[in-house]
Amino acid sequence: MSDPFIPASVTVEALQQESHDVFTLSVCAPSNYAGFTPGQFNMLYLPGRGESAISISGDPGNNSTITHTVKAVGNVTRALCDLRPSQRIGLRGPFGRGWPLEQANGRELLLIAGGIGLAPLRPVLYAALEAPKRYARITVLLGARSPQDLLFTEELQRWKSHTDLQFLASVDNADANWQGDVGVITQLIPRIEMNPKNVLAMICGPEVMIRFCAKSLRDRGVPADAIYVSLERNMKCALGICGHCQLGPHFLCRNGPVFGYAEVERFLMTREF
Ligand SMILES: Cc1cc2nc3c(=O)[nH]c(=O)nc-3n(C[C@H](O)[C@H](O)[C@H](O)COP(=O)(O)OP(=O)(O)OC[C@H]3O[C@@H](n4cnc5c(N)ncnc54)[C@H](O)[C@@H]3O)c2cc1C
Numbered sequence: 123m124s125d126p127f128i129p130a131s132v133t134v135e136a137l138q139q140e141s142h143d144v145f146t147l148s149v150c151a152p153s154n155y156a157g158f159t160p161g162q163f164n165m166l167y168l169p170g171r172g173e174s175a176i177s178i179s180g181d182p183g184n185n186s187t188i189t190h191t192v193k194a195v196g197n198v199t200r201a202l203c204d205l206r207p208s209q210r211i212g213l214r215g216p217f218g219r220g221w222p223l224e225q226a227n228g229r230e231l232l233l234i235a236g237g238i239g240l241a242p243l244r245p246v247l248y249a250a251l252e253a254p255k256r257y258a259r260i261t262v263l264l265g266a267r268s269p270q271d272l273l274f275t276e277e278l279q280r281w282k283s284h285t286d287l288q289f290l291a292s293v294d295n296a297d298a299n300w301q302g303d304v305g306v307i308t309q310l311i312p313r314i315e316m317n318p319k320n321v322l323a324m325i326c327g328p329e330v331m332i333r334f335c336a337k338s339l340r341d342r343g344v345p346a347d348a349i350y351v352s353l354e355r356n357m358k359c360a361l362g363i364c365g366h367c368q369l370g371p372h373f374l375c376r377n378g379p380v381f382g383y384a385e386v387e388r389f390l391m392t393r394e395f
Pocket residue numbers: 163172173174175176177178190191192193194195196197198199200238241242353354355356357374379
C-alpha cells in the first residue's frame with residue numbers, strides 16, 4: 123500500500139471561474155484512482171505553499187477526472203485558483219466519511235446548500251439524478267449572498283426546470299435581474315412540499331446556517347436522526363493522527379466530515395484553535 127502522507131502528482135486539466143473568488147479545478151485522476159463517495163475530500167498540495175482539504179465536487183461516475191471547487195480565501199486556495207492547465211499539483215485522498223445516500227432509497231432526499239456548501243453536495247445530486255425513481259422526492263434548496271455568488275450557474279438553470287427536482291434558490295441581496303427568493307435560506311423550509319417523517323436531509327454551509335436549517339426542519343417534524351451535516355475545521359494530516367480537526371470526541375477527517383446532526387449538534391459553533 124502506498125504511503126498516505128505522500129501525494130500523487132496529478133495534472134491540471136481545467137480551471138473554470140464560477141464567481142469572483144470561486145474556481146472549479148479539474149485534475150486528471152492518478153492511474154490507481156478508485157473513485158470516491160460523495161462528501162469525501164482530497165488534500166491538494168502545492169510545493170512551497172502548503173496543503174488544503176478540498177471536497178470533491180464532480181460526478182462520482184467519472185473516474186478519469188477529479189473535480190474540486192475552491193474558494194480563494196488564503197495562501198493555498200488563492201494559489202490553487204491561479205493554476206493553469208498542464209501544471210502539476212499533489213493530491214492525497216479521497217478521505218473521510220461521505221453522505222449516507224443509500225439510506226435515502228425510498229425516501230425524500232432533501233439537499234440544503236449555502237454558498238460553497240453546494241460543492242460537496244453536487245456529487246450527491248449527480249448520483250441521485252442517475253436514478254431519480256429511487257427517491258420519493260428530490261429537493262434542492264440553495265442559498266447565496268448574491269446572484270453573483272451562485273456557483274455552477276448553467277447547471278442551476280437545468281436543475282431549476284428538471285422534472286424530477288423541487289428546486290428553490292434564495293439570495294441575501296438581490297439585483298434587478300434576480301427572479302428568485304430574497305432572504306435567508308431557512309425561509310424556504312416552511313414552504314417546500316415534504317413528508318417530514320420520510321425525509322433524509324443533507325446540509326452543507328456555514329455552521330450558523332446549518333443550525334438554523336436543522337431547527338427549521340425539526341420544527342416541521344423531521345426527526346434529528348434524519349438530518350446529516352458536513353463540517354469544516356482546520357485540517358492537516360487528514361488521517362486522524364495530528365488532532366487539528368478534532369471536534370469533541372470526533373476527528374473530522376476520519377469520523378466525518380459528514381455527521382449525523384445529533385452526533386455533533388452540541389459542538390457546533392465551538393471555536394477552533
Ligand atoms: C473536509 C473539508 C472540506 C473542505 N472543502 C472545501 C471545498 O470544497 N472548497 C473550499 O474552497 N474549501 C474547502 N474547505 C476549506 C479549505 O480547506 C480552507 O479554506 C483552506 O484550507 C484554507 O487554506 P488557505 O491556505 O487558502 O487559507 P489560510 O491562509 O490557511 O486561511 C485563510 C482563512 O480561512 C480560514 N480557514 C482555514 N482553513 C479553514 C477551514 N478548514 N475551514 C474554515 N476556515 C478555514 C482561516 O482561519 C483564515 O481565516 C474544506 C475544509 C475541510 C476541512
